[in-house]
Amino acid sequence: MKKTRILAVLAAMTMGLAVFGCKAETETKYVDKVYAEAVTFTAEDAGDAGVKVAMATKTEGAAIYYTIDKSSESLKYSEPLTFSKDTEIKAFAVKKGIENSPISVAKVSIKTKTITEKVYVCAKCQKEYKTAQEAIDCCAETLDTTAPADVTEPVAAAKDSSVVLTWKDATDEDIFGYLVSWKAESTGRALVALEKDSLIAAKGQQGCVVTGLTNGTKYTFTVKTMDTSGNTSGGVTVDATPVVVDSKETMKIALSVPEAKSNTSVTVTVNVETAAEKIVDVVYKKDGSVNAATLLADADAKKAEQNSAGNKQWTFEITAADETANGTYTVAALDSDGREEAAQITIDNFDFTPPAKVKGVTATYSSELKVIILNWKKPVDSDFDHVEIVYTTNDGKVDSVKSDVIAESSENKTFSDIDGAKAYYTYYIASVDRLGNKSNEVKYKVSVNKTVSNVPEGFVEIPSASIAGTESWTPSSSVFVSGRKLEIASFYMSDHPVTRGEYKTLMGKDPSYASAYDKDGNKLTGDDAVKNNPVNNISWYDALVYCNTLSIKEKLTPCYAISGSTNPDDWGSVPTNNNSTWNAATCDFTADGYRLPTEAEWEWAARGGENYTYAGSDDIDEVAWYYENTNNTGTRDVKTKKANAYGLYDMSGNVWEWCWDWYDSISGDTASAGPASGSDRCLRGGSWNSNAINAQVAYRCSSGPSSRFSDVGFRLVRSAQ
Known part of the structure; x- marks a missing residue:
């Protein structure tokens, strides 16, 4: 049964009208x-x-x-x-x-x-x-039909098999670029496969070079201004005829760069061929003017350095901090006879892309040999070189400082002299490519002393499980279905849903709507009184913000990313309607920060290794606050009913709990994180105003990720690895 309200139905009707009203052309x-x-x-x-x-x-x-x-x-x-x-x-x-x-x-x-x-x-x-x-x-606005102004002072300079077009840009504020087209006087001539008949030049470049033309053929070039609304100007035209020229009468520039990739600098070599005695000046600029005179006079153009090879070879170095340094560079040269020439080169040598993270990290600890053998799988990136490993130890309270970096090119490393009195060792593994670009770290924890608890305060450790997809489940499950093979790694789960007090302490507000009561049915008011009731009126989007905010506060690696960022400050306001950008959020399940459980994790934890209908009992009143024993009045203080065998409270009843997964039917090939897509996210556990059937450990429910209801909250988990 899908969780619905009157507002949700109205919203769906509105969306339906919007869909049917769309232009299907x-x-x-x-x-x-x-x-x-x-x-x-x-x-x-x-x-x-x-x-x-x-x-x-x-x-x-x-x-x-x-x-x-x-x-x-x-x-x-x-x-x-x-x-x-x-x-x-x-x-x-x-x-x-x-x-x-x-x-x-x-x-x-x-x-x-x-x-x-x-x-x-x-x-x-x-x-x-x-x-x-x-x-x-x-940035859509009402229709702009005003044509932009044309470029001015167009000039076409004929070269060998090419023409250099220059102009002065139009001054309109909404210029997008310039549409350049050309047509040969002889329209019947055959064009080779790679020859262009149009291009778009960027705003500010004030020209372009058209290559691959036929010498001796007259061309008419048309330059039209294009604005951001798609309007184009009437255009200006200019003619030119490429011709074969005597190399003694012209200057030629040949540009070259090494083929090797770099994340530091690239040296460009400029070879100039001219009949003049010497070269007077060579300058360069990214996206500079293709008009040599304009570029030579540009105060922002940089000087190249003369090489000792007879004054005809110059070089310049491009340094980079990121890949924005890639692009088109224009070089202009001036010789002692007054000749000017420009040429362009496209640089794509800069590579700051890190290799993929290592996968399949496992570890074996031997207390007898006092060693930890760490294993991993290398990324398949062609430029992968090695991994870098650092580690910390923990005495049950705090981590030590990180070790020195250990470089390893194989897929395993043995660490000796392990101190068995420590609680655990934490390894941080990053893959590194040949340029030194480094991936994000994969964090892996190895327990060495079982008498020292690694479990965060307020959490319990849920054991791992290998589910073959052939088991029978009591009660019957729609998640652990035939053929669905699941490897559930051990994880930590909060023993209670997030409370109103915890939420307000972190987020500065309590958005809850439901009335709050103690276990005896006494209505509570005031922040201190209601703080142990579960927070409610929380959307799936709200839960992601809380998880990452808490992870960042506790200096853990956040699990969720939206538009590439893990910082909720970069995400903007939490949407109140379905939002495709937020729906595309990704989860790094290897991170050690807080997150929502997957639906499989939630049900595995709720069952508690037992075969009860509800989380911890076949008697719902032992373990759950639901419609009949709350009289549909509101939430109750957490941890006032019996826990299940894993020590988890309120898994049945009190508030529905968001899971990470999309809601859809589950089949044998469904991924461990649930269906690949959907319109709703999963809710589990039932609530104070739901019937007993909703509180069963196998019952599935859903709602839109932007929905907020007075009986919906969430519970935190963390990876135990």
């Missing part, structure tokens, strides 16, 4: 605007060649433009592209008369031969979203 409508459908990507294994990626948009007649790995130049898409290295692709769809689509971003992985991540970017403010509609909604 190839464009998405927003107020007065109609947007081109976002670009989608498909990846195909191309064998030794790498990965073949195709792009498409559902908007008929729309053109697709794309950039690769932070390049500032957008190319028009015509056929699938093949990549031999990890690549980031940005693409959007353009159609005259409607708005440009949001920018689609895909990360191509050579290792997995797939697209590992897809996001959508608002073209105006560059914020990332999980869906195209969210990117559209970000």
Whole structure:
């Protein structure tokens, strides 16, 4: 039975009306605007060649433009592209008369031969979203139909098989970029497969270089200004005819970089060919003007250094702190005869991406030999080099300082002279690639003295379980189903649901709505009186914020990440409606911070190794506060009923408890963390205003993650590893 209320039903009806009112065509409508459908990507294994990626948009007649790995130049898409290295692709769809689509971003992985991540970017403010509609909604306004101003002072300089176009940017505030197209005078000439007929130049670049042209053929170039609403100017045109030139009459620049990856610096070599006696100046700038005179006069351009090789070779070094240093660099040179020339090079050498974390960490402790043998599985990253390990000991109260770093290239390490009087050793293992990029640590705890408790105060340790998927369960389970093989690692679970006092102490407020009572049915008022009642009126989103906030306060590793951040301060306000960004939250089950239990963990703990209908008894009144013994009046102080065999109170009744999992049917191949997707999250345990059947250990319930009800709270768990 799904947990519902009248408001929830009304919300569902409203959503239903919204869905049926949507335009089911190839464009998405927003107020007065109609947007081109976002670009989608498909990846195909191309064998030794790498990965073949195709792009498409559902908007008929729309053109697709794309950039690769932070390049500032957008190319028009015509056929699938093949990549031999990890690549980031940005693409959007353009159609005259409607708005440009949001920018689609895909990360191509050579290792997995797939697209590992897809996001959508608002073209105006560059914020990332999980869906195209969210990117559209970000900065959407009523329709802007005003065409932007044109560029001014367009110039086309003919080169050998290329033309350098320069102009002065339009001054409109909402400029997105410049659509550059060209057409040969002889429209019937055959174009080679890689030749472009249009591109988009970035705002501020004030020009571009068009290559791959045929010498002796006249081209007409058109530059149109494009604003963030997709409006384009009328355009300005300029002609040029590429010609073969005598190398003695011109200057040529050849740029090169080493192939090796780096996370420190890259040296660019500039070789200049000229008939002049010497080179006077060489400057460079990221995304600089392709007009040599403009770049040479740019105060922000940096000077290259002359190499000793006859004045014709220069170098400059690019240092980086992150991968934003990758991109297109323009170099301009001036010789003693007054010749000026510019050239561009795309740098993608900087790699700050850490390898994946190690997996499959296990340990064996021998008190007789006084050794701990630590095992792990290396990540499959092609540039993985070794792991770094540090450890601490704990005497039952505090951790020691961390040890020196131990480097290990194998998949195991034996630690000798283990002090059996300690409570446990904690190992921190990070994988490191050849450049020194380091993954997040995997934390693994090994108990060495069973007489010293490792269990946090207020928690109990729930033993591990290997569930083969063939067992019979009493009462019958919808979670431990036939064929579902589960490995439940031992974990710590709070012996009570989070109380109103605990919640207010951490979060500064008590959002509870239900009336509070003591075990004798006396109504309680005032903070001190109600503090031991379970907190309620809590959404699934609220629970994630509490878990990470408490983890950070106690200097533990937070389990939850939203949009890549584990700090709730970065998440924004807790949504009051279903939110796709928050729904995409991830959980690091290897972290030592606080989290919600999975549904399998919750039921395993609630059963307590027993075969009772309720958590600890077949007599509900022994273990649960529910509708009949509360007279539907409100919550009761925690830990006032009998605990189950694991020492857990209130697993049946008092308040429903959120679990991590999506709510859906469970089958033999369902992952241990539950179904892959859904619309609701799981609730377990029943409550003070629920019937006895809801308090059974096998009963499943659900609600939307933004829902808040006066009989819904949550309970904390932590990994025991």
